Amino acid sequence: MGEIAVGIDLGTSNSCVAVMRDSSARVLPNAQGEATTASVVAIREDHGILVGNAAKANIIHDPKHTICSAKRLIGRVYASQEVKKAKAISGYEIVQAENGGIRIRVRDELFSISEISAMILRELKSVAEMRVGQPVHKAVITVPANFNDNQRQATKDAGRIAGLEVLRILNEPTAAALAYGFGRGLSQRVAVYDLGGGTFDISVLEIGEDVFEVLSTCGDTFLGGDDFDDRLIDLLAEEFMSRHGTNLRHDPFALQKLKESCERAKKALSVADEVEIRIPEIVPTSASGPAISVERRITTRELAALVQDLIQRTFKVCDEALAQAGVIARDLDGVILVGGPTRLPFVRSAVRDYFGQEPKAGVDPDQVVALGAAIHAATLVDAGQDAFLLDVTPLSLRIGVVGGIAETVIDRNTPVPIEQTRRFTTTQDGQEKVRIRVYQGESREASENELLGEFEFGGFRKAPRGQVWIDVTFEINADGIVNVTASDRETGTEASTRITLSSGLSERELENILEERRTERVQTEEIPAAGREVLGSVKLVPTPVRSIPEARERGPRPVVAAPPPETAAISSFDDAPGLDFAPEDDQPLLEAPPEEDDAEFLDIGFAGDEVEAPLHARASDEDLIDASLDASDSLFDDGDDAPELTEAQGSLLDGAKPDTSLFETPGTDLSSSNPGARKKG
Amino acid sequence: MATELAPTEIKALARILDELDYYGLLHVPPGADGVAVKRAYFASSRVFHPDANRHLPEDLQAAIARIAKRVTEAYSVLRDPRRRAAYDRRLAEGTGLRIQLAEAQAEAARSETQQRGRTPQGRQYYARAEADLQRGDRAAAARNLQTALTFEPDNALFREKLAELRGRPRPGSPGRV
Numbered sequence: 001m002g003e004i005a006v007g008i009d010l011g012t013s014n015s016c017v018a019v020m021r022d023s024s025a026r027v028l029p030n031a032q033g034e035a036t037t038a039s040v041v042a043i044r045e046d047h048g049i050l051v052g053n054a055a056k057a058n059i060i061h062d063p064k065h066t067i068c069s070a071k072r073l074i075g076r077v078y079a080s081q082e083v084k085k086a087k088a089i090s091g092y093e094i095v096q097a098e099n100g101g102i103r104i105r106v107r108d109e110l111f112s113i114s115e116i117s118a119m120i121l122r123e124l125k126s127v128a129e130m131r132v133g134q135p136v137h138k139a140v141i142t143v144p145a146n147f148n149d150n151q152r153q154a155t156k157d158a159g160r161i162a163g164l165e166v167l168r169i170l171n172e173p174t175a176a177a178l179a180y181g182f183g184r185g186l187s188q189r190v191a192v193y194d195l196g197g198g199t200f201d202i203s204v205l206e207i208g209e210d211v212f213e214v215l216s217t218c219g220d221t222f223l224g225g226d227d228f229d230d231r232l233i234d235l236l237a238e239e240f241m242s243r244h245g246t247n248l249r250h251d252p253f254a255l256q257k258l259k260e261s262c263e264r265a266k267k268a269l270s271v272a273d274e275v276e277i278r279i280p281e282i283v284p285t286s287a288s289g290p291a292i293s294v295e296r297r298i299t300t301r302e303l304a305a306l307v308q309d310l311i312q313r314t315f316k317v318c319d320e321a322l323a324q325a326g327v328i329a330r331d332l333d334g335v336i337l338v339g340g341p342t343r344l345p346f347v348r349s350a351v352r353d354y355f356g357q358e359p360k361a362g363v364d365p366d367q368v369v370a371l372g373a374a375i376h377a378a379t380l381v382d383a384g385q386d387a388f389l390l391d392v393t394p395l396s397l398r399i400g401v402v403g404g405i406a407e408t409v410i411d412r413n414t415p416v417p418i419e420q421t422r423r424f425t426t427t428q429d430g431q432e433k434v435r436i437r438v439y440q441g442e443s444r445e446a447s448e449n450e451l452l453g454e455f456e457f458g459g460f461r462k463a464p465r466g467q468v469w470i471d472v473t474f475e476i477n478a479d480g481i482v483n484v485t486a487s488d489r490e491t492g493t494e495a496s497t498r499i500t501l502s503s504g505l506s507e508r509e510l511e512n513i514l515e516e517r518r519t520e521r522v523q524t525e526e527i528p529a530a531g532r533e534v535l536g537s538v539k540l541v542p543t544p545v546r547s548i549p550e551a552r553e554r555g556p557r558p559v560v561a562a563p564p565p566e567t568a569a570i571s572s573f574d575d576a577p578g579l580d581f582a583p584e585d586d587q588p589l590l591e592a593p594p595e596e597d598d599a600e601f602l603d604i605g606f607a608g609d610e611v612e613a614p615l616h617a618r619a620s621d622e623d624l625i626d627a628s629l630d631a632s633d634s635l636f637d638d639g640d641d642a643p644e645l646t647e648a649q650g651s652l653l654d655g656a657k658p659d660t661s662l663f664e665t666p667g668t669d670l671s672s673s674n675p676g677a678r679k680k681g
Numbered sequence: 682m683a684t685e686l687a688p689t690e691i692k693a694l695a696r697i698l699d700e701l702d703y704y705g706l707l708h709v710p711p712g713a714d715g716v717a718v719k720r721a722y723f724a725s726s727r728v729f730h731p732d733a734n735r736h737l738p739e740d741l742q743a744a745i746a747r748i749a750k751r752v753t754e755a756y757s758v759l760r761d762p763r764r765r766a767a768y769d770r771r772l773a774e775g776t777g778l779r780i781q782l783a784e785a786q787a788e789a790a791r792s793e794t795q796q797r798g799r800t801p802q803g804r805q806y807y808a809r810a811e812a813d814l815q816r817g818d819r820a821a822a823a824r825n826l827q828t829a830l831t832f833e834p835d836n837a838l839f840r841e842k843l844a845e846l847r848g849r850p851r852p853g854s855p856g857r858v
Contacts, residue, residue, distance in 0.1 A: 168732075211723045380732060388723075388730050408783055414757055417731065419750040420781050475750070478731055 005138035005167060005381045006128045007175070007373025010117060010155065012071040012224065013197035013340070015039045016370035017124040019132060020378035025179065025371040028131040030123075031525035036366055037127070041119045042066045043106040049521045051123035060256050063091020065106050069226065070116040072198050074158070075151030075504070078102050082222070091252060101504060111518075114154045114505055118161035118519045125162060126524040139164045140377040142369050144199040145171035146219030146394045148440045149452050149482040150504060156479070157505050161513055167380045169479040172196070173203035174214055174391055175372030176338045179363055181207040182375050182387055188333035189215075191321070193351055193359070194369075195314060196339040198224040202318045204325035204332075213390040215325035216413045218317045223310060225266070225341035231306040232262040236277070236296060244292050246283055254282045258294070265298055270343035274299045304346035311350050318354060324413050335359040340366055390415055393476050398449060400437035406446040409474050419475045426468045433458030436472060438484055452482060460488040686728065688741055695744035702778045703755035703768065711769075715760060722756040757782055763789035763835060766799075790837040803833040810842065819846055 007025070009016045014036040018027045027035045032053060042055035043065045050058065058066045069086070076082055078096040087094050093105040103110040121141070128136045141164075143155050152169050159166035173192035180190065186207045194201040201219040205212055236258060237248045248254040261277045268275045275298055281291035322328060337359045341347055351359055363371065379387045392413045398406035399422065409420050426434070433456050441449025460468050468488065475483040505513070686694070704711050707721040727733065729749040734742055758764045764785035770792075771777050780788075798804035806829035813822035826843040833839060 208723055211726060213719075213723070380735060383736060386727075386733075388726050388732065390722075390726055390730075410782065411786070414782065415753045417746065417750050418753045418757070420754075420783070422781065422783075 003138065003381050004128075004132055004134060004136050005140065005377035006125075006136055007140045007142070007170075007370050007375065007377045008121060008124055009142050009172070009175070009367075009370035009373060010071065010120065010158075011036075011039055011197060012069050012199065012226070013039055014366065015120055015124055016367055017128050018367070018370040018374035019128060020374045021132075023183070025374040025378075027367050027370060028128050030127045031130075035364075037120070037123060038068075039071065039120050040066060040068045041070070041116050043109070045107070047107065047109070047521060048523050049119055049519075051119055051522055051524075054525070059091070060253070060260065063252060063256055065092065067092050067104055067106070067111075067116050069198060070104075070113050070120075073102055074113045074117060075148070075154035076102060076113075091256065109518075112505055112509075112513070114157040115161055115513060115518065117155065117158035119522050121158055121162035121164060122519045122522045123524055125164060126522070130524075130526070137163070137165055138167050138377065138381060140168045140170050140175075140373040140380065141166055142170045142172045142175050142373050144194075144196065144219060144221065145173050145201040145203055145217040146199065146221050147480070148395055148450050149480070150450065152479060152481050153504060156481070157510060160510065162519055167377060169481065170373055170376055170389070171201075171203065171214070171217065171391055171394075171480070172338065172369045173201050173217065174205070174212065174389055175370075175376065176336050176363075176368045177203070177205045177207065177212055177372070178375050178387060178389065179368045179372035180334075180336050180360065181212065182372075185209050189327060189331055190334040190336055191318070191329075191332050191355065192336045192338060193314070193318070193342065194338035195341045195347065196224050197226050197341075200224060200314050200317060202314070202321045204321055204327060210386045211388045211390060214392045214415075215327070216321045217392055217394050218321040218324065219394065220313065220317055223313060225339065227310055228266055228303070228307045228341060228344075229259065229262045231310075232266060232298070232303065233258055235306060236262065236294060239296070240282075240292075240294060244283070246292070248282065251283075257282055261294075266303065266344070267340070269298065269300045269303055270340075270345070272300075300345060303344070311347060315350075315354050329355045329357075332357070336363075336368070337361075337365050338368055389478075391478065391480070392416060393418075393480055395440040395450075396442055397474055397476065397482060398439040398441065398446075399472065399474075400439060400446045400454075404446045405444055406437075406439045406441070406449050407444075410476060412442065414476075416476045416480060417478050419473060421471050421473045424470050424472060426463070426465050426470075429464045430462045431465065431468070432460075432462060434470065434486075436484065436486060438474070438482065440482075453484075455484075455486075457486040457488075459491065461490055688737075691741055691744050691748070695747050698747060698751055699778070702772060703759055706751060706755050707759065709759075713759075718756065718759045722752065722760075725752045754779070754782070758785055761785075763793075767792070793833075793836050794838045797838065798829065798833060798836065800832045803829045803836060803839070805829075806832070807839060807842075822846060 004019060006028070007018045007020075009018075015038075016027060016036045018025050020026075029035050030037050030052060034053070037052040038056040040052065040055040040059065042050040042058040042062065044050060055066060056068070059068065069090075072082060073086055073094070077100050078094075079100065083094060083102060095103050095105050095110070097103045097110075097112070102113055104113070104116060105111075121139075125136055125139070139159060141155060141159050143152055147155070156166050156169055173194045176192045176194065177190060181188070187209065188207050190205050190207065192201070192203045192205065194203070199219060199221050200223040201217060203217040204215045206215055207213075233255075237255075241247050248258055257279050261279055265275050265277050277294060277296050277298060279294040282294050283292040285291040332355060335351060335355045335357060337348070337351065342351070342359075342365050348359060376387065376389065393410060393416050394412060396408050396412045397410040398408055400406050409422055410418060424434070435454060435456050437446070437454040438452045439446060439449035440452055443449055457470065460470065468490070471487050471489060473485045473487070475485070477483065698706075704713070707718065707725060709717050709721045713721070726749075729745055729752055731742070731746055731749055734745045737745065758768050758780060764780070764782065767785045767788035768780045770788070771780055793799055796804070798807050806825045810822040810825035810829065813819070813825060823843060823846050826839055826846065830836065830839050830843065
């Protein structure tokens with residue numbers, strides 16, 4: 001057996017690891033037999049570190065030492081909006097790092113977000129190693145397509161801290177498309193609708209046999225399933241307030257319980273029409289009165305109404321992506337759903353209505369990204385397998401010029417890897433250095449974009465203004481990571497920089513972290529020898545697994561060795577070891593109304609039996625047929641109208657040759673001269 | 682599929698990269714349509730994509746990466762009729778074999794502004810809109826601009842005029858130095 005490279009979907013709420021074996025990608029279940037592992041890290045009193053569901057169970061008792069949704073913070077600066085929001089809702093302490101970045105303080109230790117993510121990666125690495133029975137050193141890690149350079153760098157750093165060589169940072173929707181189309185010789189245009197825990201992405205791709213070309217990608221990094229939970233929490237908290245006069249939001253303990261229950265209720269509503277949320281004694285007995293409990297039935301329809309506007313917001317983003325790809329919904333041969341929230345029936349039907357077609361089923365929306373990443377990882381280490389991913393940059397790359405303006409150098413949705421050069425000249429006599437600021441974003445106002453970094457470039461000849469020419473070269477590599485080089489053509493001086501935001505981890509910090517080896521404190525549960533060579537198998541699309549949403553909620557992944565694909569999922573659910581559900585005393589209960597007679601499948605995270613929701617089972621049968629009927633039309637049949645980039649409205653000015661476009665810093669100005677003229681040397 | 686080019690060929694190509702125009706680089710004739718351009722891009726990517734060449738020694742990977750980036754640039758220009766027109770003008774004038782994307786974009790917008798549209802219909806409706814404006818009939822002008830845009834959906838001039846009519850400020854007009 002050759003070298004093993006795994007694919008890791010590092011999610012906001014849950015993460016998943018998969019590997020390619022015998023030309024099919026499989027998810028590697030954790031020690032509890034679950035396909036996904038909660039992206040939660042708990043630091044124990046003895047400074048041991050727990051990751052996953054064990055850590056998640058800790059949230060209620062110990063929110064101060066339990067870190068969840070770290071992905072929402074990765075690669076961000078302390079001053080950002082997202083960090084303020086996280087501070088308001090997190091039980092753990094978020095503090096500002098000396099350089100403006102973020103650290104999390106737990107039990108008198110400071111952790112960078114990359115380290116927290118690294119702990120999750122470390123856990124997944126261990127899971128993979130135990131399952132495949134050999135060390136794993138290489139991985140492809142996925143990120144939301146809309147992640148900027150800082151977030152990608154920080155994720156890559158996390159991989160390195162976890163002891164992984166990150167072969168590629170891959171966009172989640174692209175990974176999903178790969179899982180869908182790999183090895184099928186398709187010629188199709190597809191959209192990937194990826195609604196995750198914290199982010200929304202939509203990508204439009206053209207699949208031409210072994211080539212996966214992303215035509216466009218758009219996203220909203222502030223929109224996800226967590227926001228659905230928040231709406232539900234708001235509803236319940238307000239009702240409780242008006243009925244009992246107690247604000248549950250002021251009690252971290254109660255809030256945490258409420259959060260948990262709402263999240264479980266949302267998940268349950270993917271498969272049931274109605275659930276009952278019951279949190280006994282959320283306000284305990286006290287001098288002022290007896291204990292109060294929460295008891296509230298929620299219907300799917302009610303939840304749908306609560307989040308209606310959020311779903312509509314995703315379609316605004318879809319409009320944009322389709323326009324940028326130069327296609328209309330009718331042109332699409334398929335729509336692929338990714339992310340837990342896409343299991344909600346009203347999300348599915350809204351997506352169906354928007355695109356005018358039934359979304360593809362067959363690949364689990366929680367696993368499809370990891371499967372795609374595993375496929376890509378395999379193609380990168382094994383020369384025999386081919387898939388060429390032609391991705392795009394999700395955000396426009398800009399350079400700061402005078403007047404607080406950020407000029408576009410590379411438009412969003414430009415294919416990568418790419419390199420562009422702009423030529424600038426000095427604006428003052430005897431000028432010795434220039435300051436170069438690099439931004440990502442869609443605004444001409446520099447301040448409204450993400451500052452990726454800045455650096456000073458000097459060492460060129462002192463001369464009257466306009467006589468020194470400096471070439472600034474912007475490179476975006478296949479990971480979507482930005483590199484900027486400035487060079488003085490006269491002296492041949494060159495300064496290159498890894499554009500690291502000052503708040504990111506410097507190379508030295510990274511080395512310190514690697515030396516400290518704190519991630520090694522992650523305590524991973526042993527997987528019994530019996531489970532090691534047996535991989536949970538999830539076949540890829542040509543022979544799709546039945547999409548049985550309700551089964552997924554209940555955890556233990558199939559432990560069946562390479563079974564015949566058609567029956568794999570079903571038989572494995574039959575065979576799933578029956579774990580008994582033993583609720584902890586103060587675990588909030590979530591039950592379906594009695595007449596539903598399927599209360600047990602709402603005990604999310606525990607072993608299930610084959611409860612079938614007839615309605616969904618039927619739907620997935622149809623989907624199955626749909627998925628396997630996907631014909632392979634001849635290549636480029638529908639490619640006559642090659643997609644064009646739609647121009648942004650401000651492009652006239654964006655791209656205009658600046659007359660005396662100046663860098664911002666007084667005294668260190670440059671002006672653009674003949675930008676982009678062909679280099680002659 | 683690893684590249685089928687010999688190391689010497691890769692290095693030679695990287696060396697003469699600046700002497701090739703985009704058509705030559707992608708191996709398509711100057712009149713090639715969008716389908717042919719895309720097919721050529723896919724074919725080039727199969728050979729030069731960095732992923733396909735991870736096993737090569739570092740110096741070759743660097744050469745491949747240079748070629749891959751140029752291939753992407755060529756595709757980004759040739760697949761977009763506006764950028765491509767700007768590029769073709771440059772080739773015809775003999776002033777360069779490359780064009781930076783932002784520059785192609787700006788040139789396209791400039792030439793559209795000068796010619797008030799690149800299609801006969803676009804120019805016609807734009808002219809009507811201007812006449813409407815002279816008479817002070819903003820509604821009719823907006824309608825005609827809208828029609829002009831159906832012929833040239835990406836025409837920056839038309840869009841900007843329409844945006845102005847609808848009361849939005851010109852994007853980025855303040856703060857310009």
